[in-house]
Amino acid sequence: MASVEIHNVEKHYGGFHALKDISLTIDEGEFIVMVGPSGCGKSTLLKTIAGLETVTSGRLRIKGRDVTRLEPGDRGIAMVFQSYALYPHMTVEENMGFGLRMAKRPRAEIDTAVARAAQILRLEEQLRKYPKQLSGGQRQRVAIGRAITRSPDVFLFDEPLSNLDAALRTQMRVELSTLHDRLGSTMIYVTHDQVEAMTMASRIVVLNGGRIEQVGAPLELYANPINLFVAGFLGAPRMNFVAGRVTSTNGGSASVTCGGDLKVDFDDLAETPAVGAAVTIGIRPEKLRIGDPDAGTSFPARVRLTEYLGRETIVYADAGDLATSGSDSGTGVFTIQIGDIQPFAPDAPVSVGFDANAAYL
Numbered sequence: 001m002a003s004v005e006i007h008n009v010e011k012h013y014g015g016f017h018a019l020k021d022i023s024l025t026i027d028e029g030e031f032i033v034m035v036g037p038s039g040c041g042k043s044t045l046l047k048t049i050a051g052l053e054t055v056t057s058g059r060l061r062i063k064g065r066d067v068t069r070l071e072p073g074d075r076g077i078a079m080v081f082q083s084y085a086l087y088p089h090m091t092v093e094e095n096m097g098f099g100l101r102m103a104k105r106p107r108a109e110i111d112t113a114v115a116r117a118a119q120i121l122r123l124e125e126q127l128r129k130y131p132k133q134l135s136g137g138q139r140q141r142v143a144i145g146r147a148i149t150r151s152p153d154v155f156l157f158d159e160p161l162s163n164l165d166a167a168l169r170t171q172m173r174v175e176l177s178t179l180h181d182r183l184g185s186t187m188i189y190v191t192h193d194q195v196e197a198m199t200m201a202s203r204i205v206v207l208n209g210g211r212i213e214q215v216g217a218p219l220e221l222y223a224n225p226i227n228l229f230v231a232g233f234l235g236a237p238r239m240n241f242v243a244g245r246v247t248s249t250n251g252g253s254a255s256v257t258c259g260g261d262l263k264v265d266f267d268d269l270a271e272t273p274a275v276g277a278a279v280t281i282g283i284r285p286e287k288l289r290i291g292d293p294d295a296g297t298s299f300p301a302r303v304r305l306t307e308y309l310g311r312e313t314i315v316y317a318d319a320g321d322l323a324t325s326g327s328d329s330g331t332g333v334f335t336i337q338i339g340d341i342q343p344f345a346p347d348a349p350v351s352v353g354f355d356a357n358a359a360y361l
Ligand code: ATP
Pocket: 013, 016, 018, 036, 037, 038, 039, 040, 041, 042, 043, 044, 045, 192
């Protein structure tokens, strides 16, 4: 059964068009992660689902019920914010039980719900403390606990981990995934963090300029990005893009020349481009290899900079005539990710290679 249905939602802020014809059906129990550049409308979309923003047009349903004009408290959702939004004068226990107290639920029900949430989130020892006596991670767990006690149909998270340090973020990420497995609830999560999106999502929604660019399982989006935007947005370091021109075609196959010595042959294309068409080819940094005689396609380059990250090496290599664009490293420079530590001298000439079937057209 569909948990959340978003039908043709539009949002205008005065003259600014923030959400453009958004439609999406979210199934019961899915973990949906919304990603996109700053200002793309992620938070606005989450707030319209929550009822904290009205939609200009379109409809929203939660569990089959039209909630488009309902108040946030009547939608069956609970939201967790980046800022925690805990009541400072209430203990952890009081914060977590607040929603149920407001709903005038019986005392025994509140106590049971708080005890269960505290146990799930390992907060049993903290129940009598006030928010200021807790660490950042504990505060965020209380905010999540307050959502859990309300047993919502849908959990909404707006960058809940971005105030935490890197180690705590990793820990909370694992905890949130475990929580999702345990509760089986529908969760919708907004983040800037690609790792959160790739690791937690059952499906990722990529937004850009108020529109949905693509929706799919993390590895599906990574392997089959639908356009240049999604290809460049998912993946760190970013995909390398090179400008080229189609020099010949043959029913589903095409040869692309990219300047310099680089020529790439594509087979099994869904759509055959026209001869002479300007195209962009994409190659993920981890698909590029240095000095591999077995690489089917290769081109000469010069090492500009090498970064050693412990378990991998990132090499930025200048390929002169090749017009790269949109990469982390600037025009003419390829980013190459090597899965171990290999030393390269600055300015060393190298042969950069890849298999044509790892390239995107
Ligand atoms: P970020 O990742 O930076 O938080 P976001 O994708 O969550 O970005 P939103 O907060 O949804 O972005 O904002 C989308 C756009 O709508 C932005 O350009 C923003 O300036 C605009 N916007 C948001 N709220 C309002 C408002 N109340 N009035 C006018 N414009 C707004």
